[in-house]
Amino acid sequence: MTAPAIWWLRNDFRLTDNSALHAAAATGAPVLAVFVLPGGEADDQAGGAASRWWLHHSLAALSDRLAKWSVPLLLRRGPAADVLADIARDTGTATVFAARRYEPWARRQQRAVRARLAEEAPLQLYGGRLMFEPAALRNRSDQPFQVFTPFWKACLAAGDPGPVRESLPDLRGFSGRPGSERLEDWLLLPRQPDWAGGLREHWQPGETGALERWQEFLAEGLDGYHLNRDRPDLAGTSRLSPHLHFGEIGIRWLWAAVCAAERDGLCSAAAADCFRRELGWREFSAHLLYHWPELTTQPLRREFMEFPWREDADALAAWQRGATGYPLVDAGMRELWHTGWMHNRVRMVAASFLVKHLLLHWQHGEAWFRDTLVDADLANNVAGWQWVAGSGADAAPFFRIFNPVLQGQKFDPDGHYVRRWVPELARLPDRWLQEPWSAPAEVLAAAGVLLGRDYPAPLVEHPAARERALAAFETLRR
DNA sequence: TGAAATGTTGGGGCG
DNA sequence: ACGCCCCAACATTTC
Numbered sequence: 001m002t003a004p005a006i007w008w009l010r011n012d013f014r015l016t017d018n019s020a021l022h023a024a025a026a027t028g029a030p031v032l033a034v035f036v037l038p039g040g041e042a043d044d045q046a047g048g049a050a051s052r053w054w055l056h057h058s059l060a061a062l063s064d065r066l067a068k069w070s071v072p073l074l075l076r077r078g079p080a081a082d083v084l085a086d087i088a089r090d091t092g093t094a095t096v097f098a099a100r101r102y103e104p105w106a107r108r109q110q111r112a113v114r115a116r117l118a119e120e121a122p123l124q125l126y127g128g129r130l131m132f133e134p135a136a137l138r139n140r141s142d143q144p145f146q147v148f149t150p151f152w153k154a155c156l157a158a159g160d161p162g163p164v165r166e167s168l169p170d171l172r173g174f175s176g177r178p179g180s181e182r183l184e185d186w187l188l189l190p191r192q193p194d195w196a197g198g199l200r201e202h203w204q205p206g207e208t209g210a211l212e213r214w215q216e217f218l219a220e221g222l223d224g225y226h227l228n229r230d231r232p233d234l235a236g237t238s239r240l241s242p243h244l245h246f247g248e249i250g251i252r253w254l255w256a257a258v259c260a261a262e263r264d265g266l267c268s269a270a271a272a273d274c275f276r277r278e279l280g281w282r283e284f285s286a287h288l289l290y291h292w293p294e295l296t297t298q299p300l301r302r303e304f305m306e307f308p309w310r311e312d313a314d315a316l317a318a319w320q321r322g323a324t325g326y327p328l329v330d331a332g333m334r335e336l337w338h339t340g341w342m343h344n345r346v347r348m349v350a351a352s353f354l355v356k357h358l359l360l361h362w363q364h365g366e367a368w369f370r371d372t373l374v375d376a377d378l379a380n381n382v383a384g385w386q387w388v389a390g391s392g393a394d395a396a397p398f399f400r401i402f403n404p405v406l407q408g409q410k411f412d413p414d415g416h417y418v419r420r421w422v423p424e425l426a427r428l429p430d431r432w433l434q435e436p437w438s439a440p441a442e443v444l445a446a447a448g449v450l451l452g453r454d455y456p457a458p459l460v461e462h463p464a465a466r467e468r469a470l471a472a473f474e475t476l477r478r
Numbered sequence: 479t480g481a482a483a484t485g486t487t488g489g490g491g492c493g
Numbered sequence: 494a495c496g497c498c499c500c501a502a503c504a505t506t507t508c
Contacts, residue, residue, distance in 0.1 A: 230479080348479070387479090397480090398508095399480090399481090400479090400481080400508090401481070401508090402481085403482090406481075407480090463482095466481085466482090466508095473508090
């Protein structure tokens with residue numbers, strides 16, 4: 001039997017624009033795909049329950065696709081170095097091909113794999129998860145960027161992110177069948193209760209679903225992106241984040257597709273620039289975590305070590321279940337719980353509320369998002385939360401405190417978003433929808449709302465919470 | 479990728 | 494006619 005080339009899957013669950021897979025196929029050898037379930041350190045920082053739901057379906061979709069070429073997808077657990085070394089030995093594999101990853105745990109993992117495989121079946125790593133190699137981008141002082149705008153200028157100046165392989169790889173199947181675990185046995189899906197109904201309604205994990213999502217965005221969203229992206233009541237964003245996290249769509253492919261759309265007149269330059277810039281934030285976050293691996297647990301601005309965070313389990317629980325009494329925040333938290341996703345603008349407002357209005361540590365929020373988001377991504381999540389908290393790179397100044405009422409009036413002007421996710425307020429007129437506690441009693445009664453019974457009274461009063469947050473921040477300056 | 483407080487301006491009402 | 498006051502609208506600064 002011909003020895004296979006191993007394609008070690010590392011959240012690059014796609015066949016197109018996949019350098020590692022193409023390289024494996026180009027050897028001419030049969031291809032054997034291997035996925036190793038994260039355990040230990042990796043599992044601690046991997047996504048949580050929503051992410052596992054996605055992983056299950058994405059692996060199933062990929063396995064189905066690969067079956068057309070008789071390429072087996074092996075599922076294994078254990079330290080990746082041990083698993084890959086075993087399979088390489090058993091099959092006589094010459095080379096292991098994989099996508100490079102940049103999280104601290106993933107870099108340790110690939111070093112361990114490389115060391116273990118050594119000369120017998122060397123590990124070949126390929127780019128493509130990011131547009132640029134973090135080690136290659138530095139400012140004039142030869143330091144990694146800490147501010148987004150100069151970072152992004154440097155990216156744009158560096159030119160096209162790289163080659164895109166449009167065609168499918170020429171795959172040869174592998175007839176050997178080293179033992180694989182069964183996906184079902186990994187228990188990645190929720191049971192008792194099955195809370196994944198909302199996820200199933202909203203998402204189609206896998207490369208096909210990713211491509212369809214892109215096509216829909218290209219047809220309906222991209223051209224107005226710069227105008228609508230902050231409006232949670234409109235479907236103005238791409239919703240590609242989970243597909244990007246699992247590598248079901250390649251970032252370089254996506255970049256090229258946006259540029260092509262712009263060239264073909266399918267979207268304005270302003271829209272394309274705006275969307276590419278958001279891809280830039282994803283890139284920026286990954287680069288930050290690469291250069292500052294302690295970002296996951298330590299504030300980048302060290303003075304925040306002394307920040308007087310509160311501990312308040314009841315407030316945290318109210319935030320988590322969307323019962324803060326602030327309609328926009330609650331709508332966002334409920335959208336997250338139901339669909340595994342939250343609109344970016346609302347993420348900022350909800351995160352700001354936890355950190356500033358409630359003075360709870362950003363790590364509580366980060367952990368919750370990591371558990372509930374289908375797009376949970378270590379770098380994006382951690383960098384985003386530190387940005388909101390004011391302790392991160394190029395962070396929002398701490399004194400920028402969102403007013404959830406004003407944000408709601410500005411970005412959900414007709415109240416469609418709040419009414420969808422907080423239906424108990426649906427009959428309130430627009431004037432009071434974002435601040436039901438201010439509504440006259442007869443208006444509340446007419447809308448069938450009794451605060452404290454049908455919808456919570458506000459957990460904190462905005463002006464007082466704002467003053468409290470500013471006072472807490474002031475303690476850092478001394 | 480804010481909001482609130484404070485400052486400035488200009489038009490209209492009115493003595 | 495004129496100046497004064499009021500205050501909305503806008504600008505600036507402060508947090």
